[in-house]
Amino acid sequence: MNADRAEAARAPRRAVVLLSGGLDSATVAAWAIHEGWLTTALSIDYGQRHRVELDSARAVADHLGIRDHVVLRVDLAPFGSSALLDPSIPVPHDRPAAAMASGIPVTYVPARNTVFLSLALALAESRGATAVAVGVNAIDYSGYPDCRPEFIDAFRRVAALGTKAGVEGRPIDILAPLVDLSKAEIVALGTRLGLDLGLTTSCYDPAPDGRPCGRCDSCRLRAEGFAAARVVDRRAAGG
Amino acid sequence: MNADRAEAARAPRRAVVLLSGGLDSATVAAWAIHEGWLTTALSIDYGQRHRVELDSARAVADHLGIRDHVVLRVDLAPFGSSALLDPSIPVPHDRPAAAMASGIPVTYVPARNTVFLSLALALAESRGATAVAVGVNAIDYSGYPDCRPEFIDAFRRVAALGTKAGVEGRPIDILAPLVDLSKAEIVALGTRLGLDLGLTTSCYDPAPDGRPCGRCDSCRLRAEGFAAARVVDRRAAGG
Numbered sequence: 001m002n003a004d005r006a007e008a009a010r011a012p013r014r015a016v017v018l019l020s021g022g023l024d025s026a027t028v029a030a031w032a033i034h035e036g037w038l039t040t041a042l043s044i045d046y047g048q049r050h051r052v053e054l055d056s057a058r059a060v061a062d063h064l065g066i067r068d069h070v071v072l073r074v075d076l077a078p079f080g081s082s083a084l085l086d087p088s089i090p091v092p093h094d095r096p097a098a099a100m101a102s103g104i105p106v107t108y109v110p111a112r113n114t115v116f117l118s119l120a121l122a123l124a125e126s127r128g129a130t131a132v133a134v135g136v137n138a139i140d141y142s143g144y145p146d147c148r149p150e151f152i153d154a155f156r157r158v159a160a161l162g163t164k165a166g167v168e169g170r171p172i173d174i175l176a177p178l179v180d181l182s183k184a185e186i187v188a189l190g191t192r193l194g195l196d197l198g199l200t201t202s203c204y205d206p207a208p209d210g211r212p213c214g215r216c217d218s219c220r221l222r223a224e225g226f227a228a229a230r231v232v233d234r235r236a237a238g239g
Numbered sequence: 240m241n242a243d244r245a246e247a248a249r250a251p252r253r254a255v256v257l258l259s260g261g262l263d264s265a266t267v268a269a270w271a272i273h274e275g276w277l278t279t280a281l282s283i284d285y286g287q288r289h290r291v292e293l294d295s296a297r298a299v300a301d302h303l304g305i306r307d308h309v310v311l312r313v314d315l316a317p318f319g320s321s322a323l324l325d326p327s328i329p330v331p332h333d334r335p336a337a338a339m340a341s342g343i344p345v346t347y348v349p350a351r352n353t354v355f356l357s358l359a360l361a362l363a364e365s366r367g368a369t370a371v372a373v374g375v376n377a378i379d380y381s382g383y384p385d386c387r388p389e390f391i392d393a394f395r396r397v398a399a400l401g402t403k404a405g406v407e408g409r410p411i412d413i414l415a416p417l418v419d420l421s422k423a424e425i426v427a428l429g430t431r432l433g434l435d436l437g438l439t440t441s442c443y444d445p446a447p448d449g450r451p452c453g454r455c456d457s458c459r460l461r462a463e464g465f466a467a468a469r470v471v472d473r474r475a476a477g478g
Contacts (some may be wrong), residue, residue: 016253074313074358079365097373110364111357114401118350119313125349126318146401154396161393162353162385164343 012040014129015175016120019069021056023222024135024178027190027199029064031177032191037218040068040127046109047077048084049091052210056201063196068127072119082109084204091205093215100217105143107217109206113146115175117155124172125163131161133175137180152176170234183225191231198234212236253277253368254414255359258308260295260445262461263417264375265439266429268303270416271372273432279307279366281359285348286316288330291449295440302435307366309381311358321348323443330444332454339456344382346443348474354384356413358392363411371398372414378421393413422464430470437473444447 007139010091017029017038032039044055054071058075061069076085083089083106091107113136120132136147146149160171202222203212212219212235226233254276269276281418282296293310300308315324322328322345352375359371375386384390392411399410417425429436431460441461442451451458451474465472 050314070317072314072317075311076361078309078311079361081365109360109361112400114387114397115354115357115361118354122315122318122348122350122354126320145403145406148400151400154393154400157393158353158390158397159350161387162392163350164347164384167343167384168287226298 010191012036012038013131014040014124014127015131015133016040016042016118016124016127016129017133018135019043019057019060020135021053021058021060021200022135023183023190023197023200023225024058024137025135025192026056026195026197027028027186028133028135028177029060029066030190030193030195033066037131038105038131039064039066039122040070041066042123043069043071044116044119045071045073046085046112046115047075049087050084050201050204050205050206053201055210056199058198060195063199068229070123072121074115076109076112076115078109083107084109091213091216093205093213095217098222100143103143104145110232113144114155114193121159121163121172123223126166129172130165130170131173131175133177136176136187137177137178137181137183137186139180144235147177161216182228183221184228187197187225187229187231191229196230200235202235203217249273251277252370253279254362254364254368254370255279255281255363255368255374256372257283257355257359257374258299259374260297260299260439261374261457262429262436262439263376263420263425264463265295265434265436266425267297267372267374267416268299268305268431269429269432269434270472271414272303272305276370276372278303278305279309279362279368280305281362282308284309284310284312284357285324285351285360286314288326289323289440289443289445291445292440292444294449295438299368299434299440302438309362313354313358315348315351318349320358323348324344329442330452332444332452334456339382339459342382343384344456350385352390358361360398360402360411364404368411369404369409370412372412372416373416375415376417376420376422376425378419388415388418389419420452422460423466423467424470426464426470427474430468436470439474441474
């Protein structure tokens with residue numbers, strides 16, 4: 001190994017973390033820092049009805065000491081057809097567990113994770129980062145097709161083939177460290193890493209002041225995760 | 240086949256065409272219409288220095304009678320590191336043919352086609368379209384990794400795995416009808432389809448009035464294509 005290579009091997013590597021402001025992405029950001037990655041955070045302002053999550057993303061980035069935080073506006077609202085984009089489609093409340101465990105919910109945003117990973121890939125390549133990290137997980141809630149490991153594998157191949165970095169033999173990896181974790185395990189991991197989970201927001205349908213509804217799928221999965229991990233959620237509805 | 244299915248089989252299918260306003264994408268749009276697709280055009284305003292191409296995209300959509308034309312703003316300029324995004328990086332002029340044929344040029348925009356295909360995929364899914372069509376070709380100019388057939392194949396898999404449509408057995412296909420055509424063959428195809436190629440813009444470095452420079456790689460490949468196809472280019476520099 002020559003001197004240049006030795007230097008490169010010692011240099012801290014950079015990762016771009018997709019930081020929505022939710023529990024999962026914040027845990028991934030804490031994990032990336034713990035693993036020694038120089039971390040760039042990317043948050044997407046896509047016209048989501050729960051825009052309050054962007055405030056959470058900023059608070060989490062501050063809390064973790066991430067100085068390179070890019071908030072990118074991409075207006076997906078004209079694409080409609082999701083309860084997260086179209087205020088005329090109600091966010092379901094109090095769905096039975098069986099309904100939550102099967103089918104694709106109306107909160108599905110068309111190709112959202114493909115769009116988000118693509119933007120993270122572009123940012124990673126322009127920053128010279130060698131990885132993109134994303135908080136997808138498919139254990140407690142298998143409704144979203146773009147949260148499954150086989151989707152991440154397919155996107156990893158796109159990243160290798162579709163970038164200059166990949167062609168030059170330095171493909172940008174796609175890291176999904178939570179993919180096999182339950183919500184309770186994610187709460188436990190975030191807590192163990194010293195992350196203030198009370199800064200994160202999960203609710204799809206918050207009140208105008210940002211208070212979570214406590215009744216959407218996302219609030220309920222969060223509550224079950226905290227309960228199973230025996231951690232108090234400062235951000236819970238009524239909390 | 241029952242009545243509903245027969246109806247569905249007769250109903251025109253919809254495709255989303257990525258329409259930059261250049262020669263290739265305009266030819267794809269004309270091709271899609273010729274092939275019987277109901278066509279939605281998607282143009283991306285990404286902070287490109289040759290924004291004049293968006294005017295060409297509008298003119299081409301009008302000319303072809305495409306009523307559903309979405310122009311989406313995604314500001315990639317902060318991602319920098321490309322001559323097409325950063326005005327401080329000059330667009331190369333008068334490069335030798337050997338240089339044009341090898342290596343990745345400074346006009347490469349990180350992961351651009353991955354980002355564009357992702358946005359087209361999202362729009363396709365929300366419009367109920369069954370295909371995305373894109374004008375990539377890798378014959379005359381192999382410098383861009385995200386114009387190669389193997390990249391398109393990889394993205395097709397992402398589209399199948401990462402969407403509700405794919406999971407439900409109606410994957411959105413990725414069509415790249417020009418992938419094996421030379422620039423001359425593209426000019427010939429567009430002309431045969433009745434497309435007014437004079438409406439299109441290829442230049443990376445146009446004058447403030449939109450006039451092409453005639454000296455960037457893209458102008459020179461265009462000129463060679465028209466010459467080889469024996470078609471006059473109304474849009475040529477000095478034309």
